[in-house]
Amino acid sequence: VPHTRYVPAVYDRALVAGPDLHLDVRRPRVRASLEDALRRAVADGRLRPGARLPSSRALAEDLRVARNTVADVYGQLVAEGWLTAHRGAGTRVADTPGATAALAARDDETLTSPPPRFDLRAGMPNLAGFPRREWLSAARAALVNASPDVLGYGDPSGRPELRRGLAEYLGRVRGVRTAPDRIVVCSGTIHAFSLLCSVLVEREAAAVAVESLGWKALPNTAEAAGLKRMTLPVDDEGAQVDRLRSAGVDAVLLTPAHQFPTGRVLSPARRHAVIEWARATGGYVVEDDYDGEFRYDRRPVGALQDLDPDRVVYVGTASKSLAPGLRLAWMALPADLVRPVRAALRRGIWQTGVFEQLTLTHFLAGGGYDRHVRRSRLAYRRRRDRLVAAVSRHVPQARIAGIAAGMHALVELPPPLTEQAVLRRAAERGLALDGLTTFLTDPALPCPPSIVVGFGTPADHAFGPSLRVLVDVLRGH
Ligand SMILES: Cc1ncc(COP(=O)(O)O)c(C=O)c1O
Numbered sequence: 001v002p003h004t005r006y007v008p009a010v011y012d013r014a015l016v017a018g019p020d021l022h023l024d025v026r027r028p029r030v031r032a033s034l035e036d037a038l039r040r041a042v043a044d045g046r047l048r049p050g051a052r053l054p055s056s057r058a059l060a061e062d063l064r065v066a067r068n069t070v071a072d073v074y075g076q077l078v079a080e081g082w083l084t085a086h087r088g089a090g091t092r093v094a095d096t097p098g099a100t101a102a103l104a105a106r107d108d109e110t111l112t113s114p115p116p117r118f119d120l121r122a123g124m125p126n127l128a129g130f131p132r133r134e135w136l137s138a139a140r141a142a143l144v145n146a147s148p149d150v151l152g153y154g155d156p157s158g159r160p161e162l163r164r165g166l167a168e169y170l171g172r173v174r175g176v177r178t179a180p181d182r183i184v185v186c187s188g189t190i191h192a193f194s195l196l197c198s199v200l201v202e203r204e205a206a207a208v209a210v211e212s213l214g215w216k217a218l219p220n221t222a223e224a225a226g227l228k229r230m231t232l233p234v235d236d237e238g239a240q241v242d243r244l245r246s247a248g249v250d251a252v253l254l255t256p257a258h259q260f261p262t263g264r265v266l267s268p269a270r271r272h273a274v275i276e277w278a279r280a281t282g283g284y285v286v287e288d289d290y291d292g293e294f295r296y297d298r299r300p301v302g303a304l305q306d307l308d309p310d311r312v313v314y315v316g317t318a319s320k321s322l323a324p325g326l327r328l329a330w331m332a333l334p335a336d337l338v339r340p341v342r343a344a345l346r347r348g349i350w351q352t353g354v355f356e357q358l359t360l361t362h363f364l365a366g367g368g369y370d371r372h373v374r375r376s377r378l379a380y381r382r383r384r385d386r387l388v389a390a391v392s393r394h395v396p397q398a399r400i401a402g403i404a405a406g407m408h409a410l411v412e413l414p415p416p417l418t419e420q421a422v423l424r425r426a427a428e429r430g431l432a433l434d435g436l437t438t439f440l441t442d443p444a445l446p447c448p449p450s451i452v453v454g455f456g457t458p459a460d461h462a463f464g465p466s467l468r469v470l471v472d473v474l475r476g477h
Contacts, residue, residue: 018053018055018059019052020054021047021053021059023038025063030063030069031069031073034069038082042094049093049094049100051092052091053074053091118430118432119454119457119458120433120454120455120470121454121457122454123215124324124407124457125376125457126458127325129460130322134366134368135368138359141366142355143355156346157342158183158185158357159185159361163180166185166364167182174314176309177305177306178333182332182338184331184333184341185329185357187329187350187351187352189329190217190221191327192315192330193221193222195331195341196286196331197224197225198344199340199341200225200227201225201226202340202344205251207227207228207249208249208252208253209231209252210222210231210253211254212440213436213441213447214255215439218288219441229441231445234262235264236264237264238267238270241270241274244283252274254266254287254288255289255290256304257291257292257303257405258402260439261402261434262401263403263406263409272307275304275307275312279308284311284312284313284337285304285311285313286315287303287305287313287314289316291320291321293321293377294406295405296380296381296403296405297404309334312334314331316329316330318360320406321372321373321376322369327356328356380406380456383456384455387453388403390467390468394471395414395474398411398414398474407454407456410436410453411450411453413449419437419450419451420435422451422474425476429473430469433452434452435451435452436448436450439452
């Protein structure tokens with residue numbers, strides 16, 4: 001095979017150095033249409049104040065028009081105040097304070113809503129505590145060591161080195177019995193669940209069961225996939241799985257280690273009962289182990305998957321242990337679901353970015369993940385203790401439940417407090433809070449007046465003030 005040497009093209013610096021700019025220029029009235037297109041792009045904010053324009057030569061080349069035409073148009077727009085031209089700085093969009101402020105206000109309206117002053121909503125870890133320095137060194141190691149082929153589409157199940165690392169970690173920390181070829185890396189629990197739903201639909205499954213209190217995004221995902229759903233009431237022992245026997249469903253979604261949001265643990269008898277149901281019917285149990293690492297008082301509750309790795313799909317996520325913005329989660333699959341899930345993944349080629357995956361690989365292997373979880377566990381435990389102490393002291397009639405694990409607690413409101421009144425008062429004080437009804441997946445079921453307090457959410461400096469406002473609100477202030 002003849003060997004051809006790669007010869008780099010010699011580029012004209014003036015033509016490749018400037019920014020690209022899309023402008024719709026019509027012929028034959030090139031000058032007028034260019035002027036108009038530029039004026040409109042500045043007026044509607046597509047070209048932001050201060051933005052640098054290409055040199056007249058580069059733009060002329062891109063648009064295939066005479067350079068003088070572009071120079072004339074730039075001159076005209078400078079004269080009108082749309083653009084500025086300074087020697088050395090090139091031509092830029094004029095930065096008039098009025099226009100800049102108007103655009104910033106419009107962006108604020110459409111892109112951001114102001115964060116609440118105090119935030120005790122459930123579901124979020126302390127984002128200010130994200131281990132930036134250790135994550136950065138893992139990211140650097142990932143980038144430096146990655147070979148070029150890593151940048152291709154790759155295996156949709158995820159990077160093999162991450163699947164190896166996760167199989168080891170999940171076995172060690174959560175008692176999950178799995179192997180790298182049964183692990184699939186996903187972009188969040190919802191992604192995992194929607195893949196499973198599509199596989200179930202393909203197998204002509206008709207219905208799934210979900211807990212009567214839970215994160216509604218998951219049952220909504222099942223419905224969007226075309227599955228019916230039934231709900232299992234939740235009590236002090238977790239979901240009432242005995243109802244599955246007559247339910248005629250193909251799968252059940254549970255949060256066995258720490259029911260979301262009541263915080264109950266699925267009792268040992270029910271753990272065995274749900275596995276028996278799955279074995280007898282060929283159904284699957286989907287175990288959402290969203291905060292399994294954060295257990296404080298009792299011995300850790302291991303993964304349900306350990307009871308039968310061929311009937312339980314284990315789903316874990318980095319959304320609580322690290323940050324939801326990473327969009328990193330994983331499944332440990334029963335052997336017979338590996339092929340169909342991979343096929344479903346291939347249909348969408350919807351996978352987590354490779355550098356996030358490789359960074360997590362290094363983070364796990366270097367012990368950073370374990371260290372971060374241990375540090376966070378201690379910090380959340382202290383917060384939980386402060387929450388329990390404050391509520392018991394100031395509102396002794398309120399019952400606090402579900403506090404042995406995780407980063408949220410259930411506060412059952414004593415009469416005459418109602419969920420609605422507490423949420424209204426909280427909103428008046430700038431405190432974002434969730435009522436238990438937010439998590440009711442079956443509106444027909446009764447819901448005792450309660451609030452769900454997410455004590456992980458605030459940054460350290462904001463936790464004390466948030467807690468004071470909560471206590472005030474519960475005391476009716
Ligand atoms: C019950 C439950 N499971 C899982 C998750 C995490 O979902 P994801 O991995 O898509 O961020 C959440 C997030 O709030 C949750 O409440």
